[in-house]
Amino acid sequence: MKLHEHFIASSAGGVIVALVATPFDVIKTRLIAQTLHTHDRSCFYKYCEGVLNSACLSCGFEHSPQNVYKGLCQRQVYSGTLDAAVKIVRNEGLPALWNGTTPTLLMVVPAAVTYFTMFDFMRDRGRFVLPEKYHHLVPSGAGLTARLVNVGIFSPIEMIRTKAQSEQLLSYSRLKESISSHIRANGVRSLWTGAKSQLFRDLPFTLVYWYLQDAVKVKLAKRGHDTLSSNCIGAIVGGAVASVISHPFELTKVQIQSNVGNTSASDISQKGLLSHLRSIAKTDGIGALYVGLAPRMFKIMPSCAIFITTFEGLKEYFNREKSVSADY
Numbered sequence: 001m002k003l004h005e006h007f008i009a010s011s012a013g014g015v016i017v018a019l020v021a022t023p024f025d026v027i028k029t030r031l032i033a034q035t036l037h038t039h040d041r042s043c044f045y046k047y048c049e050g051v052l053n054s055a056c057l058s059c060g061f062e063h064s065p066q067n068v069y070k071g072l073c074q075r076q077v078y079s080g081t082l083d084a085a086v087k088i089v090r091n092e093g094l095p096a097l098w099n100g101t102t103p104t105l106l107m108v109v110p111a112a113v114t115y116f117t118m119f120d121f122m123r124d125r126g127r128f129v130l131p132e133k134y135h136h137l138v139p140s141g142a143g144l145t146a147r148l149v150n151v152g153i154f155s156p157i158e159m160i161r162t163k164a165q166s167e168q169l170l171s172y173s174r175l176k177e178s179i180s181s182h183i184r185a186n187g188v189r190s191l192w193t194g195a196k197s198q199l200f201r202d203l204p205f206t207l208v209y210w211y212l213q214d215a216v217k218v219k220l221a222k223r224g225h226d227t228l229s230s231n232c233i234g235a236i237v238g239g240a241v242a243s244v245i246s247h248p249f250e251l252t253k254v255q256i257q258s259n260v261g262n263t264s265a266s267d268i269s270q271k272g273l274l275s276h277l278r279s280i281a282k283t284d285g286i287g288a289l290y291v292g293l294a295p296r297m298f299k300i301m302p303s304c305a306i307f308i309t310t311f312e313g314l315k316e317y318f319n320r321e322k323s324v325s326a327d328y
Contacts, residue, residue: 005318006120007113013310014112017303018104023097024299025104026165027084031292032254033166034077081295092168100164107157111150116311118146136218139210147206151198156191158198159257166258178261193260197253197273205246209304212238231312232305239304243297248277248289250296 078084088096122142127135164175182190216234221227252273271279280288 009314010113010116011109013307014108018108021299024295028292028295029165033258100161103161115146139214140207143206143210155195162257182260194253194257201246201249205242209238209242235304235308236301239300
């Protein structure tokens with residue numbers, strides 16, 4: 001393929017995903033970000049006991065203990081995916097579900113082009129160099145290498161997007177001030193805040209996703225399924241399993257990045273990722289490690305299917321057009 005054709009094939013799916021799947025990303029981020037407030041429940045218990053009657057630390061509004069249930073402020077606390085969607089739309093308006101779309105679009109095209117260009121090259125090269133018995137491992141290795149590069153380059157934009165999605169009515173001026181104060185306090189390297197969690201999330205996700213996607217695709221192709229449906233089903237299966245495996249580190253990534261610009265230091269950076277995860281599991285149970293998993297899966301499964309089918313479909317189209325042109 002020509003360079004511009006590879007650019008189109010790589011980026012088309014990313015633009016579609018950014019516009020269609022962002023609401024699920026916002027809901028997932030809000031569900032996880034609220035755990036930063038609800039883990040320290042002393043102020044909420046005081047509300048329940050009627051001791052404190054000033055602005056709530058969770059939602060910022062003054063209200064009486066009657067607005068608090070089971071130690072949590074009900075004005076903002078989301079009980080699940082649907083409840084979060086309803087409250088976000090009711091309190092902030094429908095456009096709030098697309099918070100963070102601007103940094104997403106700024107990131108998704110160059111990230112998709114970088115990722116799929118590297119992945120495609122390394123997958124083809126790996127299958128050419130390695131014996132056939134190792135070919136089933138090539139997609140995972142190619143995806144892993146491409147993901148490492150992408151995290152290093154685009155983690156700062158990922159951090160800005162997460163911060164933009166994490167708070168109610170966060171204007172771009174306030175977002176800019178939060179990021180600026182974070183950089184002033186911690187230096188330019190702090191733009192990569194949360195990159196460690198992102199790596200812990202993305203590396204197992206990539207390994208599992210590409211291994212399963214390729215395995216399912218090959219099996220379906222042998223049963224007579226066409227390329228489009230094989231890629232699509234493989235991507236959905238791989239995305240679903242990889243989401244479950246990697247989600248605890250998505251939890252820590254969102255918690256770290258949504259706390260950017262706040263005056264309080266992050267517990268996570270002080271304790272370490274694994275210690276923080278063990279603390280959550282011990283205090284609130286294993287299920288607390290999977291807060292926000294449902295909307296993340298609602299986003300990832302169709303997103304993976306759109307990415308791979310768009311990329312492979314457009315590649316096939318451009319190659320076919322090239323063959324037709326060559327015949328003439």
